[in-house]
Amino acid sequence: MSQTHPLTTTAFDLPGYRVTRSLGVVRGIIVRSRSVIGNIGANLQSLFGGNITLYTSLCDRAREDAFNLMLTHAGELGANAVIGVRYDATEIAPGITEVLCYGTAVSVEKTD
Numbered sequence: 001m002s003q004t005h006p007l008t009t010t011a012f013d014l015p016g017y018r019v020t021r022s023l024g025v026v027r028g029i030i031v032r033s034r035s036v037i038g039n040i041g042a043n044l045q046s047l048f049g050g051n052i053t054l055y056t057s058l059c060d061r062a063r064e065d066a067f068n069l070m071l072t073h074a075g076e077l078g079a080n081a082v083i084g085v086r087y088d089a090t091e092i093a094p095g096i097t098e099v100l101c102y103g104t105a106v107s108v109e110k111t112d
Contacts, residue, residue, distance in 0.1 A: 005071055007081035007108060014081060017108040023077040027102040028069025032062045033095050059099075063087060066101035079105035 007014060066087070074082050085103035092098050 005082075008071070008085050008103070009083055010085050012084050012104075014083065014108055016111060017081070018111050019081075019083070019106045019108055021107040023074070023079050023105040023107065025102060026070050026073040026077065026079070026082060026105040027100060028066040028071070028073060029098060029100050030062050030065045030069065031092065031096060031098045032058060033097070062089075062097070062099040063101065066099045070101045070103065074103075074105040077105050079107055081106050081108045 007017070013019070067085075070082065070085075082103040082105055085101065088100045088102070090098045090100075
């Protein structure tokens with residue numbers, strides 16, 4: 001199951017909070033590949049059509065890892081929130097994919 005953080009959003013504001021400081025772009029990058037055995041299993045699943053759960057699981061873990069790396073990067077800058085969160089993925093070689101999660105690290109405080 002994918003994790004989230006209460007002070008992250010794809011929007012550029014957080015309802016109930018005021019941005020007090022922008023700390024810049026933060027990112028988390030992960031490069032993943034499926035093992036040969038995993039590829040064989042996924043190819044067998046593809047014969048029957050539908051959701052290929054082995055690849056779905058791999059993609060979900062890669063996005064979660066990239067998200068957590070982004071949060072770590074934001075924390076290192078002193079941020080307590082990340083706004084404008086986005087994901088991007090690029091195949092850098094056959095079977096090897098880079099997943100990037102990025103956003104703007106900010107400090108926020110609760111509004112009354």
